[in-house]
Amino acid sequence: MTSAAGRWQRLAQRLPRDKADTLLLLGAAVMVLAPHFAHLPLWTSAAVCATLLWRTAITWLGKRMPPLWLLLPLSMLAMAGVYHSFHTLLGRDAGVAMLALLLAFKLLEMHARRDLFVVIFLSLFLLLTTFFYSQTMLTALSMLATLAVLLTAQLTFQYSGAVPPLTRRLRTAGHIMLLAAPLALLLFVAFPRIQGPLWGLPGDARAGRSGMSDSMAPGNVSSLAMSDEVAFRVRFLDPRPDQQQLYWRGIVLGDYDGRTWTRVPRRRGTRHDVQVQARGPAVRHQITLEPTGKRWLFALELTEPDLDLPGYLAASSGQAEYFATTPINERLRYDAVAHLDYRIEANAPPPDLARWLALPAGFNPRTLALAATLRQPQPADSVRAVLALFRNEKFFYTLQPPLLGRDAVDRFLFDTRSGFCEHYAGAFVVLMRAMQVPARVVTGYQGGEYNPVDGYVTVRQSDAHAWAEVWLDGQGWRRVDPTAAVAPERIAHNLARALPQNTLFGLGPLLALQNDPTSWLARLRFTMAAMNNAWNQWVLDYNPDRQRSFLEELSAALFQWRSMAGLALATALALLLRQRGLRRREDPLERLYQAFSRQQARHGYARRPDEGPMAYAARLRAMPASKEKHAAMDEFLTMVGALRYGRASPATQAASLQTLHTLLPKCR
Structure with a gap:
């Protein structure tokens, strides 16, 4: 994906921004629509592909959008075709066919910024319908990849100035998805569920199943x-x-x-x-x-x-x-x-x-x-x-x-x-x-x-x-x-x-x-089957009974005083260590002070844990060294004490830190 993103980035640099952004959106739409081609009628898939190619040609050649008087009859004809194929406009298959055609025609009718977001949201909704036909783990992973590209396309239209490289936009989209993951997991685990499968399907979703007959x-x-x-x-x-x-x-x-x-x-x-x-x-x-x-x-x-x-x-x-x-x-x-x-x-x-x-x-x-x-x-x-x-x-x-x-x-x-x-x-x-x-x-x-x-x-x-x-x-x-x-x-x-x-x-x-159970192919097949079975057992079959049982077990564990006390202690300790580590990593004064202490430790004068800057300076005066080094060490530690325990303006702090950077080599 990185090499593909790099090739796209080089192509985008040679195109005007509006063309590059639109082509990215078209690519995201293709990723959304492609899984549906297997179960859509042949004429529907052909109409969607023709519309996407039409929109790509308009963007690439810089042509004008088709007028409304042409799009409206085409849309009505497409809806009539859906009704002729399914004898209804309701249900799973007819509804997905209509959504696919509407998305394709909407791409030919983007005139304002609002239309771009309509296309994005329609694509997100159509992406969700992929679960109507397949709920495997592989389907979920491919949908996550498509979602990342859709978010990248949406981010692209948000920039008013220079647009970052595509790889950076993809990383930003990935970060957004990671930030949303805990909330999604919480909703999946705790949101009340109704009896039925993860995706409630209309009756036609169950047609054509094979199995034993009477x-x-x-x-x-x-x-x-x-x-x-x-x-x-x-x-x-x-x-x-x-x-x-x-x-x-x-x-x-x-x-x-x-x-x-x-x-x-x-x-x-x-x-x-x-x-x-x-x-x-x-x-x-x-x-x-x-x-x-x-x-x-x-x-x-x-x-x-x-x-x-x-x-x-x-x-x-x-x-x-x-x-x-x-x-x-x-x-x-x-x-x-x-x-x-x-x-x-x-x-x-x-x-x-x-x-x-x-x-x-x-x-x-x-x-x-x-x-x-x-x-x-x-x-x-x-x-x-x-x-x-x-x-x-x-x-x-x-x-x-x-x-x-x-x-x-x-x-x-x-x-x-x-x-x-x-x-x-x-x-x-x-x-x-x-x-x-x-x-x-x-x-x-x-x-x-x-x-x-x-x-x-x-x-x-x-x-x-x-x-x-x-x-x-x-x-x-x-x-x-x-x-x-x-x-x-x-x-x-x-x-x-x-x-x-x-x-x-x-x-x-x-x-x-x-x-052969010992062959690499069998082991790979067994591993994939086990992963798919775990997905079925813990994700697709997370029904009200399993949710109730899981939450009861979780509540019982959380409300035991030993578990609660241990969890609180571990959390407090982790936060304390994290805060201390962050402070040490982020505080430039602390970094300089640590570097100074390491210098003197090499001469046999390591700083004691209970020793402040002034006490440390008094002890260092006994170190055999030149007058210039003693003067530099006294000035360094005096300034550290003033910055750590005194109140200085940001400008004074910045100047003092610069001075400490200058003094540090003289204290070796």
């Missing part, structure tokens, strides 16, 4: 696996389970129409709770769920049902699903307690199991025939027979399976034999039901990436997974993951390990370097 068809989960978006982060309060035990339960699917799996609707008169028998130690963990716009919650399988959701009401279903009663439109943190060894509905009555046996008539005849040949007397043996089929036959795990027709399971099992986790889970459940074994599909996430920097496990949309559950007599619902039989690397490690190299678009070596 239905599953071939291709649904594999499309999620292409997304690197974070689904949630987990902090374990107990020892972290092994990677292959990290099943994050979400939605249970039981209705099947031959192609799509959906949730089983709740019937009247059926139980809404679920019988869970927890076995083994508890695993406490805290989940930070990203906003989804949906109600589903995810937790380690199998989590106790009494979840406490700040700002939401939690509910559960008879299939051990957990959800909020309203859509989750902000980042949500909740605690959960799971048991890796469990039993669900071990004593379920036959009427409750009948719905988990249903298959649509007239679909997948070859699969039904295969089930008849694989069926064993015991359901557990039937499960092992199907898993052996997947393990021993040539089935392939891929993100790009071929399209399936009407009899999707038949095509998958007998023809293509290539699929993702939803293909294997769906086919497994169909085979189990055909063998009269109650079975269902469970969707959620599997695995996650452990970050050694902050200790969090990050679960991404690429970890989306589907598995099966079968009901066994005396054991209840048991998890069976057919994907583990085909691609065990997917469960033990991650998706990248399970896919063939040609599926990774030739990026195998780079992904291998990234997945």
Whole structure:
């Protein structure tokens, strides 16, 4: 930035001041507008760029501004275009588009000093809207840099005389921001907050979010696996389970129409709770769920049902699903307690199991025939027979399976034999039901990436997974993951390990370097992820509950008398030392007196701590030295005593200090 500022300064020196100032303002406007080009309509971005180039040409060539009769129709046409694109002038996207166009047109209508500040303030407001689309730490840092340039442009127009160099103006803007930082921090910590995210967004801000759905068809989960978006982060309060035990339960699917799996609707008169028998130690963990716009919650399988959701009401279903009663439109943190060894509905009555046996008539005849040949007397043996089929036959795990027709399971099992986790889970459940074994599909996430920097496990949309559950007599619902039989690397490690190299678009070596925890690339990625997570936890998620808890802890610490006394003593001591240091640094008389004392100390006559100038002079008279030096020392110390303890005018003080400067070399 310094070299860029230097080049700009050399260019500005060759331009008239009004041109240089206007070009700086245009540069600041470009920095404000550039982040919005990614989400503005193409015609809006093109219109803004054309207007900025028009204004730059006017400034560079010294042409006149366009007349109002031309600007007004153009502005009205632009507003009509916004309405045509968004069918409204309200909301996030339409509002930002209007602000971007207004800023561009206002740059063509700067005639007075007041117009310059209107452009600055409009730019500041538009800069703030960047948080509507991205709230990452990198976005915040780039906004601070843009703010510094905007303040520099504003400072430039304040100078009535000579303008300092650009680097000095940038430093001044930085000093202003540093001076404002304590107040901004105080307001952030203490200003009362309302329930909701840091930036309350209109409804259209939540459109287009990816995530789990309450239905599953071939291709649904594999499309999620292409997304690197974070689904949630987990902090374990107990020892972290092994990677292959990290099943994050979400939605249970039981209705099947031959192609799509959906949730089983709740019937009247059926139980809404679920019988869970927890076995083994508890695993406490805290989940930070990203906003989804949906109600589903995810937790380690199998989590106790009494979840406490700040700002939401939690509910559960008879299939051990957990959800909020309203859509989750902000980042949500909740605690959960799971048991890796469990039993669900071990004593379920036959009427409750009948719905988990249903298959649509007239679909997948070859699969039904295969089930008849694989069926064993015991359901557990039937499960092992199907898993052996997947393990021993040539089935392939891929993100790009071929399209399936009407009899999707038949095509998958007998023809293509290539699929993702939803293909294997769906086919497994169909085979189990055909063998009269109650079975269902469970969707959620599997695995996650452990970050050694902050200790969090990050679960991404690429970890989306589907598995099966079968009901066994005396054991209840048991998890069976057919994907583990085909691609065990997917469960033990991650998706990248399970896919063939040609599926990774030739990026195998780079992904291998990234997945190696000891590589520099992985360490850099972990550090950046930890910083981003800390930003999310302490800045974006600083909600009323966290603010209340923080202020209560702060108040308790401040009002303890020991803390208060220690703080007061430390503050007083720091102020005393600072004041003494400032006085010594700033008092020219003290500096001269110290220099004189050091001179005499070299001759064995160091000044004592309790010795004043006159007493010091009396003791120095015994020093073997020439008459001229004794006279100079007496005059020096007499003058020091007069200046320190007497009252002299500023002019007299200045003259005396000059005399002391002259006498000091004679006292060596």
